[in-house]
Amino acid sequence: MDSYCTLAFNHSVGIKITQRGWRENRRVLMRASDVGHRVLILGGTGRVGQSICRELQRRSRDESVDLEICIAGRNEQVGEEIVRESPSLQFKKVDYRDKDALVAAMKGVSLVVHSAGPFQQRQTAEVLEAAIGAGVNYQDVCDDVDHMEMSRSLHDDAVESNITAAICTGIYPGISNLMAAKAIRDLDAAPEQVTFDYFTAGTGGAGPTILSTTFLLCGEDVRTYVDGKPSIKKPASGVRRVDFGEQVGHKNVFLLNLPEVLSIAEVYKVPNISARFGTAPDIWNVLTRFMACAVPKKILTNQALIAKFSEFIGPLVRAVDAIVGGTTAMRVEAVGSDGSSRSLLYGHEELSECVGIAAAAFTWHLLMSKNLPKGVLYPEELLSDPDEFEAVLESGVRTAFDWKTFTEKSL
Incomplete structure (x- = not known):
């Protein structure tokens, strides 16, 4: 204890x-x-x-x-x-x-x-x-x-x-890695699966930086692990609904290419790992998934172009942020080979x-x-x-x- x-x-x-x-x-x-x-x-x-x-x-x-x-x-x-x-x-x-x-x-x-x-x-x-x-x-x-x-x-x-x-x-990655490590250590059996689920309302008060980051990630294939082997998924795919606690509620999240998946796989040899992210209002999730599917990768991986686009829609984003706030939540779960699980839940007012x-x-x-x-x-x-x-x-x-x-x- x-x-x-x-x-x-x-x-x-x-x-x-x-x-x-x-x-x-x-x-x-x-x-x-x-x-x-x-x-x-x-x-x-x-x-x-x-x-x-x-x-x-x-x-x-x-x-x-x-x-x-x-x-x-x-x-x-x-x-x-x-x-x-x-x-x-x-x-x-x-x-x-x-x-x-x-x-x-x-x-x-x-x-x-x-x-x-x-x-x-x-x-x-x-x-x-x-x-x-x-x-x-x-x-x-x-x-x-x-x-x-x-x-x-x-x-x-x-x-x-x-x-x-x-x-x-x-915070993610960072504190989320420690949450996963704690969940893994507290299991009664060898870890079989770790899932990272994140939610941030609007830009979380972080402005153009997180906007640019999300759009750039739409141009990256997602690395996950399935049965101990790397498994490549499409960005913004694998949508699921996650309970982030009473104050945040249930939110839609989708796969993104995030570093904690690789580090946990390397350090703890967990066979099944993935990371997902979602935002609010849900129209931003729809836009993100559309960009991942419809916009050419050479555009999505152009940092200068994405930065300009993020600045261009900045006034709209700030207006939405003023309405939805900047709440951030994380749910990290580890499941053992015996079926037991340990989840850690975190919530904060501003990213x-x-x-x-x-x-x-x-x-x-x-x-x-x-x-x-x-x-x-x-x-x-x-x-x-x-x-x-x-x-x-x-x-x-x-x-x-x-x-x-x-x-x-x-x-």
Whole structure:
């Protein structure tokens, strides 16, 4: 049983986090040192980057840790406005595609956090390459399979440079990986199946970035696993209806090509894995499925063109967002070979906020832990210590309005 939560093993239970457990898990991450740290947040002028920054500032203040934060991005005007509102921050104008500027910005940095999405259709992992060259620990919120695989190919270089590079450490993927890992570990038998189901109303407050990401994913074949073998599906296919809890309800979701499918298959050898996503209003789901079926792949994989299209329909999207809100929900289920299952359910009021809070939980761990493994690591590989695992998961879901576990025993 988890040290920080009380679980009643009924069909449907909630996780209750005790104050004693919160203090114990906080000490796990505070045991490293009280020496100051310097963090560089690439994409720090964007919504996710700003959310990461706010959460790090809160933890630094609440836990009396000396933390220096530098936000970096291409939008100098926004960067200067952020610094005016929060004078303790610094801003550097940096284009992540400029290697010399990247390396210069990393001087004296403890950790670089890469939140400058979208990650789809990028040809190189230039920020990670720069971090390896500079000998600086790295973190990203990548949600793209190809970029994840490019990063993993640099594992030996990261080990040789003696750095820790934590990839795909947002909300999904990221916290969702830890949810799957927890569900798998809590099964009474070997895992037979893992399903990831996600819902975000509108753009979740993330604006054009998530819109571009979804449209770009419409141009990618979906990798799933069936009976231990890779199985390629069409994007936006395999529609099913999923219960995301009382506050969100039942929503339609469809297959997308997401990195957590590959990482869970690699780390836990689960034979059957898939990931699905859906949004609201349902007309956006219809549009997404139409694009996946009717629009030529060469258009859907053109990042510049998709970015322009996302900006063009931006006013309509913002109007819809104002009506539907930005609620995000995740349901991750693991099924054992004996038929038993464990599901974890998460809900939050706004995607752009919860991504930042989730990512900052990993950031804090990367800054405070004394025993970080070296190389390019998935979220589920980064946290081998059970106490550190629970501390990061607890911090990452801190502001969730829904956080429950469901258990079904085999007959």
